Amino acid sequence: MNRHAVREVRRQVRESGAAGFVAVVLVAVASAWGGALWTARAWVETELLASDRPATVVAVARGPAEAAALREAIRQRAPATGVSALSPRKVQEELANWFPELATVLLTLDERSFPPILEMEVSASEEAAIVPWLQARPEVTLVESSRAWQARLQRTISEILVAGLGLAVALLIGCGVVVLLVVRLLVLAHADEIAIMRLIGAHERDIRRPYLLCGSVLGATGGVLGALVLAGLWVLFRAVLPTLAVSGWTYGALPVGGALAGAAGASIGLASLPSEP
Amino acid sequence: MITLEGITKSYNGRPALRGITTTVDRGEFVYLTGPSGAGKSTFLRLVYRAELPDSGAIVVNGRDLTTMRRRDVAEFRRRLGVVFQDFKLLRRRTVAENVTFVLSLLNFPDREQQRRAYLVLKQMGLQHRMSAYPEELSGGEQQRVAIARALVLQPDLVLADEPSGNLDPERSHELMELLKTINYQGTTVVVATHDRMLIEAHPARTLFLEHGRVVKDAWVAAP
Numbered sequence: 001m002n003r004h005a006v007r008e009v010r011r012q013v014r015e016s017g018a019a020g021f022v023a024v025v026l027v028a029v030a031s032a033w034g035g036a037l038w039t040a041r042a043w044v045e046t047e048l049l050a051s052d053r054p055a056t057v058v059a060v061a062r063g064p065a066e067a068a069a070l071r072e073a074i075r076q077r078a079p080a081t082g083v084s085a086l087s088p089r090k091v092q093e094e095l096a097n098w099f100p101e102l103a104t105v106l107l108t109l110d111e112r113s114f115p116p117i118l119e120m121e122v123s124a125s126e127e128a129a130i131v132p133w134l135q136a137r138p139e140v141t142l143v144e145s146s147r148a149w150q151a152r153l154q155r156t157i158s159e160i161l162v163a164g165l166g167l168a169v170a171l172l173i174g175c176g177v178v179v180l181l182v183v184r185l186l187v188l189a190h191a192d193e194i195a196i197m198r199l200i201g202a203h204e205r206d207i208r209r210p211y212l213l214c215g216s217v218l219g220a221t222g223g224v225l226g227a228l229v230l231a232g233l234w235v236l237f238r239a240v241l242p243t244l245a246v247s248g249w250t251y252g253a254l255p256v257g258g259a260l261a262g263a264a265g266a267s268i269g270l271a272s273l274p275s276e277p
Numbered sequence: 278m279i280t281l282e283g284i285t286k287s288y289n290g291r292p293a294l295r296g297i298t299t300t301v302d303r304g305e306f307v308y309l310t311g312p313s314g315a316g317k318s319t320f321l322r323l324v325y326r327a328e329l330p331d332s333g334a335i336v337v338n339g340r341d342l343t344t345m346r347r348r349d350v351a352e353f354r355r356r357l358g359v360v361f362q363d364f365k366l367l368r369r370r371t372v373a374e375n376v377t378f379v380l381s382l383l384n385f386p387d388r389e390q391q392r393r394a395y396l397v398l399k400q401m402g403l404q405h406r407m408s409a410y411p412e413e414l415s416g417g418e419q420q421r422v423a424i425a426r427a428l429v430l431q432p433d434l435v436l437a438d439e440p441s442g443n444l445d446p447e448r449s450h451e452l453m454e455l456l457k458t459i460n461y462q463g464t465t466v467v468v469a470t471h472d473r474m475l476i477e478a479h480p481a482r483t484l485f486l487e488h489g490r491v492v493k494d495a496w497v498a499a500p
Contacts, residue, residue, distance in 0.1 A: 004381040200379040201355035
Protein backbone atom coordinates (compact mmCIF):
# COMPACT_ATOMS: atom_id res chain seq x y z
CA MET A 1 0.00 0.00 0.00
CA ASN A 2 1.50 3.34 -0.99
CA ARG A 3 1.66 6.56 1.02
CA HIS A 4 -1.23 8.02 -0.95
CA ALA A 5 -3.48 5.17 0.16
CA VAL A 6 -2.37 5.54 3.79
CA ARG A 7 -3.08 9.28 3.71
CA GLU A 8 -6.44 8.68 2.05
CA VAL A 9 -7.49 6.04 4.58
CA ARG A 10 -6.57 8.40 7.41
CA ARG A 11 -8.60 11.15 5.78
CA GLN A 12 -11.62 8.90 5.15
CA VAL A 13 -11.60 7.70 8.75
CA ARG A 14 -11.39 11.30 9.97
CA GLU A 15 -14.19 12.39 7.66
CA SER A 16 -16.44 9.50 8.63
CA GLY A 17 -17.14 11.59 11.79
CA ALA A 18 -20.12 10.77 13.97
CA ALA A 19 -21.38 8.02 11.65
CA GLY A 20 -17.99 6.33 11.81
CA PHE A 21 -18.02 6.63 15.60
CA VAL A 22 -21.43 4.96 15.74
CA ALA A 23 -20.09 2.15 13.54
CA VAL A 24 -17.09 1.68 15.84
CA VAL A 25 -19.32 1.59 18.95
CA LEU A 26 -21.68 -0.90 17.32
CA VAL A 27 -18.82 -3.18 16.34
CA ALA A 28 -17.40 -2.88 19.87
CA VAL A 29 -20.74 -3.88 21.40
CA ALA A 30 -21.26 -6.74 18.95
CA SER A 31 -17.76 -8.10 19.31
CA ALA A 32 -17.70 -7.79 23.12
CA TRP A 33 -21.05 -9.54 23.28
CA GLY A 34 -19.92 -12.30 20.91
CA GLY A 35 -16.60 -12.70 22.72
CA ALA A 36 -18.29 -12.86 26.13
CA LEU A 37 -20.71 -15.51 24.91
CA TRP A 38 -17.93 -17.53 23.35
CA THR A 39 -15.93 -17.34 26.56
CA ALA A 40 -18.98 -18.32 28.64
CA ARG A 41 -19.59 -21.27 26.34
CA ALA A 42 -15.98 -22.43 26.71
CA TRP A 43 -16.16 -22.08 30.48
CA VAL A 44 -19.46 -23.96 30.77
CA GLU A 45 -18.17 -26.78 28.59
CA THR A 46 -14.93 -27.10 30.54
CA GLU A 47 -16.23 -26.60 34.02
CA LEU A 48 -19.78 -27.90 33.97
CA LEU A 49 -20.19 -30.18 31.02
CA ALA A 50 -16.84 -31.97 30.80
CA SER A 51 -17.71 -35.38 29.33
CA ASP A 52 -14.74 -37.10 31.01
CA ARG A 53 -15.91 -36.23 34.52
CA PRO A 54 -17.29 -39.03 36.71
CA ALA A 55 -21.07 -39.07 36.86
CA THR A 56 -23.12 -39.32 40.05
CA VAL A 57 -25.92 -41.87 39.84
CA VAL A 58 -28.65 -41.98 42.48
CA ALA A 59 -31.02 -44.92 42.85
CA VAL A 60 -34.09 -44.76 45.11
CA ALA A 61 -34.85 -48.14 46.62
CA ARG A 62 -38.28 -49.45 47.65
CA GLY A 63 -37.16 -50.08 51.23
CA PRO A 64 -34.18 -50.80 53.44
CA ALA A 65 -34.14 -54.50 52.54
CA GLU A 66 -34.25 -53.74 48.83
CA ALA A 67 -31.49 -51.16 49.36
CA ALA A 68 -29.26 -53.76 50.96
CA ALA A 69 -29.99 -56.27 48.17
CA LEU A 70 -29.29 -53.63 45.56
CA ARG A 71 -26.01 -52.67 47.21
CA GLU A 72 -24.95 -56.29 47.16
CA ALA A 73 -25.96 -56.64 43.50
CA ILE A 74 -23.91 -53.55 42.61
CA ARG A 75 -20.92 -54.89 44.55
CA GLN A 76 -21.14 -58.15 42.60
CA ARG A 77 -21.57 -56.39 39.26
CA ALA A 78 -18.80 -53.87 39.71
CA PRO A 79 -16.75 -54.44 42.88
CA ALA A 80 -14.73 -51.24 42.35
CA THR A 81 -17.77 -48.99 42.38
CA GLY A 82 -18.00 -46.96 45.55
CA VAL A 83 -21.58 -46.89 46.80
CA SER A 84 -22.78 -44.76 49.66
CA ALA A 85 -26.17 -45.36 51.19
CA LEU A 86 -28.50 -42.82 52.70
CA SER A 87 -30.87 -44.40 55.23
CA PRO A 88 -34.54 -43.22 55.37
CA ARG A 89 -33.67 -41.26 58.49
CA LYS A 90 -30.76 -39.53 56.70
CA VAL A 91 -32.97 -38.81 53.70
CA GLN A 92 -35.57 -37.30 56.03
CA GLU A 93 -32.94 -35.04 57.60
CA GLU A 94 -31.47 -34.05 54.23
CA LEU A 95 -34.89 -33.10 52.89
CA ALA A 96 -35.60 -31.08 56.02
CA ASN A 97 -32.30 -29.26 55.45
CA TRP A 98 -33.08 -28.56 51.80
CA PHE A 99 -36.59 -27.33 52.47
CA PRO A 100 -36.44 -25.60 55.87
CA GLU A 101 -39.97 -24.21 55.50
CA LEU A 102 -41.22 -27.80 55.34
CA ALA A 103 -38.83 -29.06 58.01
CA THR A 104 -41.43 -29.17 60.79
CA VAL A 105 -43.78 -31.27 58.70
CA LEU A 106 -41.03 -33.48 57.29
CA LEU A 107 -39.54 -34.22 60.69
CA THR A 108 -42.93 -35.19 62.19
CA LEU A 109 -43.44 -37.85 59.53
CA ASP A 110 -42.55 -41.45 60.19
CA GLU A 111 -39.03 -42.08 58.85
CA ARG A 112 -40.37 -45.16 57.03
CA SER A 113 -42.18 -42.73 54.74
CA PHE A 114 -38.78 -41.96 53.24
CA PRO A 115 -37.01 -44.32 50.88
CA PRO A 116 -33.38 -45.28 51.26
CA ILE A 117 -31.12 -43.96 48.56
CA LEU A 118 -27.93 -45.37 47.06
CA GLU A 119 -25.49 -42.92 45.55
CA MET A 120 -22.48 -43.90 43.46
CA GLU A 121 -19.80 -42.19 41.41
CA VAL A 122 -19.06 -43.93 38.14
CA SER A 123 -17.05 -43.14 35.04
CA ALA A 124 -18.77 -41.74 31.97
CA SER A 125 -18.64 -45.10 30.17
CA GLU A 126 -19.85 -47.03 33.24
CA GLU A 127 -22.72 -44.57 33.69
CA ALA A 128 -24.14 -45.46 30.30
CA ALA A 129 -24.29 -49.12 31.29
CA ILE A 130 -25.34 -48.90 34.93
CA VAL A 131 -28.30 -46.56 34.55
CA PRO A 132 -30.39 -48.95 32.38
CA TRP A 133 -29.27 -51.85 34.58
CA LEU A 134 -30.54 -50.04 37.69
CA GLN A 135 -33.77 -49.02 36.00
CA ALA A 136 -34.45 -52.67 35.21
CA ARG A 137 -33.94 -53.76 38.83
CA PRO A 138 -37.16 -54.53 40.78
CA GLU A 139 -35.69 -53.00 44.01
CA VAL A 140 -35.45 -49.57 42.37
CA THR A 141 -38.26 -47.05 42.02
CA LEU A 142 -36.27 -44.19 40.49
CA VAL A 143 -32.83 -43.64 38.95
CA GLU A 144 -31.31 -40.23 38.35
CA SER A 145 -27.93 -39.51 36.81
CA SER A 146 -25.97 -36.26 36.89
CA ARG A 147 -25.13 -36.87 33.24
CA ALA A 148 -28.81 -36.67 32.26
CA TRP A 149 -29.00 -33.35 34.07
CA GLN A 150 -25.80 -32.28 32.35
CA ALA A 151 -27.36 -33.13 29.00
CA ARG A 152 -30.45 -31.06 29.84
CA LEU A 153 -28.27 -28.18 31.00
CA GLN A 154 -26.14 -28.48 27.86
CA ARG A 155 -29.26 -28.36 25.68
CA THR A 156 -30.54 -25.27 27.47
CA ILE A 157 -27.14 -23.55 27.34
CA SER A 158 -26.78 -24.44 23.66
CA GLU A 159 -30.13 -22.84 22.93
CA ILE A 160 -29.17 -19.72 24.87
CA LEU A 161 -25.81 -19.61 23.09
CA VAL A 162 -27.35 -20.05 19.66
CA ALA A 163 -29.77 -17.21 20.40
CA GLY A 164 -26.96 -15.06 21.85
CA LEU A 165 -24.55 -15.70 19.01
CA GLY A 166 -27.40 -15.11 16.56
CA LEU A 167 -27.87 -11.73 18.20
CA ALA A 168 -24.10 -11.08 17.94
CA VAL A 169 -24.16 -11.98 14.23
CA ALA A 170 -27.24 -9.77 13.74
CA LEU A 171 -25.38 -6.94 15.49
CA LEU A 172 -22.33 -7.55 13.32
CA ILE A 173 -24.51 -7.46 10.20
CA GLY A 174 -25.97 -4.22 11.57
CA CYS A 175 -22.41 -2.95 11.91
CA GLY A 176 -21.74 -3.94 8.31
CA VAL A 177 -24.83 -1.99 7.25
CA VAL A 178 -23.72 1.08 9.25
CA VAL A 179 -20.24 0.88 7.68
CA LEU A 180 -21.93 0.49 4.28
CA LEU A 181 -23.85 3.71 4.90
CA VAL A 182 -20.74 5.48 6.19
CA VAL A 183 -18.80 4.48 3.08
CA ARG A 184 -21.72 5.43 0.85
CA LEU A 185 -21.81 8.88 2.46
CA LEU A 186 -18.06 9.24 1.97
CA VAL A 187 -18.39 8.20 -1.67
CA LEU A 188 -21.15 10.74 -2.22
CA ALA A 189 -19.10 13.45 -0.50
CA HIS A 190 -16.10 12.58 -2.66
CA ALA A 191 -17.94 11.98 -5.92
CA ASP A 192 -15.98 14.77 -7.61
CA GLU A 193 -12.69 13.34 -6.43
CA ILE A 194 -13.57 9.86 -7.62
CA ALA A 195 -14.57 11.19 -11.04
CA ILE A 196 -11.31 13.13 -11.27
CA MET A 197 -9.29 10.17 -10.04
CA ARG A 198 -10.71 8.15 -12.91
CA LEU A 199 -9.91 10.94 -15.32
CA ILE A 200 -6.28 11.25 -14.30
CA GLY A 201 -5.66 7.56 -14.57
CA ALA A 202 -6.36 6.05 -11.16
CA HIS A 203 -6.87 2.32 -11.20
CA GLU A 204 -10.13 0.95 -9.85
CA ARG A 205 -8.20 -0.53 -6.93
CA ASP A 206 -6.63 2.89 -6.16
CA ILE A 207 -10.11 4.38 -5.96
CA ARG A 208 -11.74 1.61 -3.91
CA ARG A 209 -8.90 0.68 -1.58
CA PRO A 210 -9.06 3.71 0.77
CA TYR A 211 -12.80 3.24 1.29
CA LEU A 212 -12.46 -0.50 1.81
CA LEU A 213 -9.63 0.05 4.25
CA CYS A 214 -11.60 2.79 5.98
CA GLY A 215 -14.44 0.29 6.56
CA SER A 216 -11.95 -2.30 7.79
CA VAL A 217 -10.25 0.19 10.09
CA LEU A 218 -13.58 1.23 11.61
CA GLY A 219 -14.52 -2.43 12.08
CA ALA A 220 -11.11 -3.40 13.48
CA THR A 221 -11.14 -0.43 15.87
CA GLY A 222 -14.55 -1.54 17.10
CA GLY A 223 -13.17 -5.07 17.47
CA VAL A 224 -10.20 -3.84 19.50
CA LEU A 225 -12.55 -1.86 21.75
CA GLY A 226 -14.72 -4.97 22.06
CA ALA A 227 -11.64 -6.97 23.09
CA LEU A 228 -10.82 -4.34 25.73
CA VAL A 229 -14.39 -4.48 27.05
CA LEU A 230 -14.11 -8.27 27.14
CA ALA A 231 -10.85 -8.01 29.08
CA GLY A 232 -12.58 -5.65 31.52
CA LEU A 233 -15.45 -8.10 31.98
CA TRP A 234 -12.96 -10.90 32.55
CA VAL A 235 -11.25 -8.91 35.31
CA LEU A 236 -14.65 -8.28 36.92
CA PHE A 237 -15.82 -11.90 36.77
CA ARG A 238 -12.48 -13.45 37.67
CA ALA A 239 -13.18 -12.80 41.35
CA VAL A 240 -16.39 -14.85 41.17
CA LEU A 241 -15.25 -17.47 38.66
CA PRO A 242 -11.50 -18.00 39.13
CA THR A 243 -11.31 -20.59 36.36
CA LEU A 244 -12.85 -18.22 33.79
CA ALA A 245 -10.35 -17.56 30.99
CA VAL A 246 -10.54 -15.68 27.70
CA SER A 247 -8.43 -17.32 25.02
CA GLY A 248 -5.91 -15.32 23.02
CA TRP A 249 -7.69 -16.65 19.97
CA THR A 250 -10.89 -14.87 21.08
CA TYR A 251 -9.04 -11.60 21.64
CA GLY A 252 -7.49 -11.92 18.17
CA ALA A 253 -10.74 -12.91 16.46
CA LEU A 254 -12.66 -9.82 17.59
CA PRO A 255 -10.66 -7.21 15.62
CA VAL A 256 -10.44 -9.60 12.67
CA GLY A 257 -14.20 -10.19 12.74
CA GLY A 258 -14.82 -6.45 13.04
CA ALA A 259 -12.47 -5.73 10.16
CA LEU A 260 -14.18 -8.34 7.99
CA ALA A 261 -17.65 -6.98 8.81
CA GLY A 262 -16.39 -3.46 8.03
CA ALA A 263 -14.78 -4.57 4.77
CA ALA A 264 -17.93 -6.45 3.76
CA GLY A 265 -20.10 -3.40 4.45
CA ALA A 266 -17.65 -1.12 2.64
CA SER A 267 -17.46 -3.36 -0.41
CA ILE A 268 -21.26 -3.28 -0.73
CA GLY A 269 -21.16 0.50 -0.27
CA LEU A 270 -18.70 0.66 -3.17
CA ALA A 271 -20.95 -1.30 -5.51
CA SER A 272 -21.47 1.72 -7.70
CA LEU A 273 -19.04 4.60 -7.98
CA PRO A 274 -19.22 7.85 -9.92
CA SER A 275 -17.83 7.65 -13.43
CA GLU A 276 -15.46 10.10 -15.07
CA PRO A 277 -16.76 13.57 -15.95
CA MET B 278 -1.60 11.08 -32.49
CA ILE B 279 -5.40 10.72 -32.85
CA THR B 280 -7.13 8.77 -35.60
CA LEU B 281 -10.90 8.44 -35.80
CA GLU B 282 -12.27 6.14 -38.46
CA GLY B 283 -16.01 6.10 -39.16
CA ILE B 284 -16.98 6.88 -35.58
CA THR B 285 -20.66 6.84 -34.68
CA LYS B 286 -22.12 7.36 -31.27
CA SER B 287 -25.68 7.81 -30.13
CA TYR B 288 -27.39 8.29 -26.79
CA ASN B 289 -30.81 6.66 -26.38
CA GLY B 290 -31.12 6.38 -30.14
CA ARG B 291 -30.24 10.04 -30.68
CA PRO B 292 -27.08 10.28 -32.78
CA ALA B 293 -24.29 12.44 -31.35
CA LEU B 294 -21.58 11.57 -33.87
CA ARG B 295 -22.25 10.24 -37.35
CA GLY B 296 -19.36 8.62 -39.16
CA ILE B 297 -16.52 10.93 -38.07
CA THR B 298 -13.24 10.27 -39.80
CA THR B 299 -10.28 12.51 -39.06
CA THR B 300 -6.73 12.56 -37.77
CA VAL B 301 -4.77 14.85 -35.48
CA ASP B 302 -1.01 14.67 -35.85
CA ARG B 303 1.51 14.74 -33.04
CA GLY B 304 2.30 18.32 -32.01
CA GLU B 305 -0.78 19.78 -33.70
CA PHE B 306 -3.11 22.37 -32.18
CA VAL B 307 -6.69 21.67 -33.24
CA TYR B 308 -9.99 23.34 -32.42
CA LEU B 309 -13.28 21.50 -32.41
CA THR B 310 -16.06 23.95 -32.92
CA GLY B 311 -19.74 23.99 -33.68
CA PRO B 312 -23.06 24.79 -32.05
CA SER B 313 -24.26 23.14 -28.85
CA GLY B 314 -25.10 19.50 -29.46
CA ALA B 315 -22.80 19.30 -32.47
CA GLY B 316 -20.80 16.51 -30.79
CA LYS B 317 -17.70 18.36 -29.54
CA SER B 318 -17.79 16.98 -26.01
CA THR B 319 -18.69 13.50 -27.23
CA PHE B 320 -15.67 13.66 -29.55
CA LEU B 321 -13.42 14.45 -26.57
CA ARG B 322 -15.05 11.86 -24.29
CA LEU B 323 -14.35 9.23 -26.90
CA VAL B 324 -10.73 10.34 -27.13
CA TYR B 325 -10.14 10.07 -23.39
CA ARG B 326 -12.09 6.85 -23.41
CA ALA B 327 -14.92 7.90 -21.11
CA GLU B 328 -17.18 6.46 -23.81
CA LEU B 329 -16.91 3.78 -26.44
CA PRO B 330 -18.20 4.42 -29.95
CA ASP B 331 -21.12 2.45 -31.35
CA SER B 332 -19.00 1.73 -34.41
CA GLY B 333 -15.69 2.75 -35.91
CA ALA B 334 -12.15 2.79 -34.62
CA ILE B 335 -10.25 5.29 -32.46
CA VAL B 336 -6.50 5.14 -32.16
CA VAL B 337 -4.84 7.54 -29.71
CA ASN B 338 -1.11 7.54 -29.15
CA GLY B 339 -0.90 4.22 -30.99
CA ARG B 340 -3.53 2.57 -28.76
CA ASP B 341 -6.79 1.28 -30.20
CA LEU B 342 -9.34 2.52 -27.65
CA THR B 343 -12.16 0.31 -28.88
CA THR B 344 -10.28 -2.85 -27.97
CA MET B 345 -8.48 -1.48 -24.94
CA ARG B 346 -9.06 -3.50 -21.76
CA ARG B 347 -10.64 -1.63 -18.89
CA ARG B 348 -7.60 -2.07 -16.66
CA ASP B 349 -5.39 -0.46 -19.32
CA VAL B 350 -7.54 2.66 -19.49
CA ALA B 351 -5.95 4.09 -16.33
CA GLU B 352 -2.43 3.78 -17.77
CA PHE B 353 -3.62 5.32 -21.03
CA ARG B 354 -5.13 8.32 -19.27
CA ARG B 355 -1.89 9.07 -17.48
CA ARG B 356 -0.49 10.16 -20.83
CA LEU B 357 -3.38 12.62 -21.29
CA GLY B 358 -4.28 15.91 -19.68
CA VAL B 359 -7.93 16.94 -19.66
CA VAL B 360 -9.23 20.43 -18.88
CA PHE B 361 -12.90 21.29 -18.35
CA GLN B 362 -15.02 24.39 -18.50
CA ASP B 363 -15.92 24.04 -14.80
CA PHE B 364 -12.29 23.28 -13.85
CA LYS B 365 -13.21 20.20 -11.79
CA LEU B 366 -10.79 21.02 -9.03
CA LEU B 367 -10.94 19.22 -5.69
CA ARG B 368 -12.56 21.77 -3.42
CA ARG B 369 -11.21 20.40 -0.17
CA ARG B 370 -7.61 20.39 -1.37
CA THR B 371 -5.15 23.18 -1.82
CA VAL B 372 -3.80 24.23 -5.20
CA ALA B 373 -0.61 22.25 -4.58
CA GLU B 374 -2.61 19.20 -3.47
CA ASN B 375 -4.79 19.39 -6.55
CA VAL B 376 -1.71 19.32 -8.72
CA THR B 377 0.16 16.65 -6.74
CA PHE B 378 -2.92 14.44 -6.39
CA VAL B 379 -2.08 12.44 -9.50
CA LEU B 380 1.58 12.25 -8.47
CA SER B 381 0.74 10.93 -5.01
CA LEU B 382 -1.55 8.39 -6.64
CA LEU B 383 1.45 7.20 -8.61
CA ASN B 384 3.54 7.17 -5.43
CA PHE B 385 6.02 9.84 -6.48
CA PRO B 386 8.32 10.81 -3.58
CA ASP B 387 7.02 13.82 -1.65
CA ARG B 388 9.96 16.03 -2.66
CA GLU B 389 9.48 15.19 -6.33
CA GLN B 390 5.76 15.95 -6.01
CA GLN B 391 6.52 19.36 -4.52
CA ARG B 392 9.20 20.07 -7.11
CA ARG B 393 6.95 19.22 -10.03
CA ALA B 394 3.99 21.10 -8.58
CA TYR B 395 6.14 24.18 -8.05
CA LEU B 396 7.53 24.08 -11.57
CA VAL B 397 4.21 23.61 -13.30
CA LEU B 398 2.47 26.20 -11.12
CA LYS B 399 5.30 28.60 -11.78
CA GLN B 400 4.73 28.07 -15.48
CA MET B 401 1.11 29.06 -14.84
CA GLY B 402 2.15 32.03 -12.71
CA LEU B 403 0.57 30.54 -9.61
CA GLN B 404 3.56 29.53 -7.54
CA HIS B 405 2.53 32.04 -4.85
CA ARG B 406 -0.94 30.45 -4.50
CA MET B 407 0.13 26.91 -3.76
CA SER B 408 -1.51 26.77 -0.35
CA ALA B 409 -4.72 28.49 -1.40
CA TYR B 410 -7.99 26.58 -1.82
CA PRO B 411 -9.80 26.69 -5.18
CA GLU B 412 -12.61 28.88 -3.82
CA GLU B 413 -10.05 31.52 -2.91
CA LEU B 414 -8.97 31.81 -6.55
CA SER B 415 -10.49 33.67 -9.48
CA GLY B 416 -11.97 31.71 -12.38
CA GLY B 417 -8.88 32.31 -14.49
CA GLU B 418 -6.61 31.13 -11.69
CA GLN B 419 -8.71 28.03 -11.15
CA GLN B 420 -8.50 27.21 -14.82
CA ARG B 421 -4.74 27.62 -14.72
CA VAL B 422 -4.61 25.20 -11.76
CA ALA B 423 -6.65 22.75 -13.81
CA ILE B 424 -4.15 23.13 -16.66
CA ALA B 425 -1.26 22.70 -14.22
CA ARG B 426 -2.86 19.47 -13.03
CA ALA B 427 -3.28 18.33 -16.62
CA LEU B 428 0.38 19.09 -17.36
CA VAL B 429 2.09 17.82 -14.24
CA LEU B 430 2.66 14.37 -15.72
CA GLN B 431 3.98 15.92 -18.95
CA PRO B 432 1.28 14.38 -21.15
CA ASP B 433 1.58 13.84 -24.88
CA LEU B 434 -1.92 15.15 -25.45
CA VAL B 435 -4.04 17.82 -23.77
CA LEU B 436 -7.79 17.86 -24.32
CA ALA B 437 -9.72 20.95 -23.29
CA ASP B 438 -13.52 21.01 -23.28
CA GLU B 439 -14.76 24.63 -23.46
CA PRO B 440 -11.85 25.73 -21.24
CA SER B 441 -12.75 29.41 -21.58
CA GLY B 442 -16.47 28.92 -21.00
CA ASN B 443 -16.37 30.39 -17.48
CA LEU B 444 -13.76 33.08 -18.14
CA ASP B 445 -14.00 36.69 -19.24
CA PRO B 446 -12.53 37.56 -22.67
CA GLU B 447 -9.22 38.76 -21.29
CA ARG B 448 -8.70 35.59 -19.21
CA SER B 449 -9.84 33.51 -22.20
CA HIS B 450 -7.10 34.97 -24.35
CA GLU B 451 -4.54 34.40 -21.62
CA LEU B 452 -5.67 30.81 -21.40
CA MET B 453 -5.35 30.31 -25.15
CA GLU B 454 -1.87 31.79 -25.03
CA LEU B 455 -1.02 29.30 -22.34
CA LEU B 456 -2.37 26.38 -24.37
CA LYS B 457 -0.47 27.64 -27.42
CA THR B 458 2.72 27.76 -25.34
CA ILE B 459 2.14 24.21 -24.21
CA ASN B 460 1.65 23.26 -27.84
CA TYR B 461 4.87 25.00 -28.90
CA GLN B 462 6.65 22.86 -26.32
CA GLY B 463 5.54 19.77 -28.26
CA THR B 464 2.27 18.72 -26.66
CA THR B 465 -0.65 17.97 -28.95
CA VAL B 466 -3.63 20.13 -27.93
CA VAL B 467 -7.27 19.67 -28.87
CA VAL B 468 -9.64 22.41 -27.73
CA ALA B 469 -13.41 22.17 -28.00
CA THR B 470 -14.97 25.63 -28.09
CA HIS B 471 -17.93 27.36 -29.63
CA ASP B 472 -16.19 30.76 -29.30
CA ARG B 473 -15.50 31.76 -32.90
CA MET B 474 -13.79 34.99 -31.87
CA LEU B 475 -11.34 33.10 -29.71
CA ILE B 476 -10.47 30.82 -32.62
CA GLU B 477 -9.96 33.78 -34.90
CA ALA B 478 -7.75 35.47 -32.33
CA HIS B 479 -5.59 32.36 -31.96
CA PRO B 480 -5.75 30.75 -35.38
CA ALA B 481 -5.20 27.02 -35.83
CA ARG B 482 -6.60 24.05 -37.66
CA THR B 483 -10.33 23.84 -36.90
CA LEU B 484 -12.77 20.97 -37.24
CA PHE B 485 -16.29 22.30 -37.68
CA LEU B 486 -18.89 19.91 -36.31
CA GLU B 487 -22.60 20.02 -37.05
CA HIS B 488 -25.17 17.41 -36.13
CA GLY B 489 -22.39 14.96 -35.34
CA ARG B 490 -20.53 15.35 -38.62
CA VAL B 491 -17.32 17.15 -39.56
CA VAL B 492 -18.62 19.66 -42.09
CA LYS B 493 -15.37 21.54 -42.55
CA ASP B 494 -11.74 20.97 -41.68
CA ALA B 495 -9.79 24.18 -42.28
CA TRP B 496 -7.20 26.58 -40.92
CA VAL B 497 -9.01 29.54 -39.48
CA ALA B 498 -7.11 32.69 -39.98
CA ALA B 499 -7.56 35.98 -38.22
CA PRO B 500 -10.26 38.10 -39.94
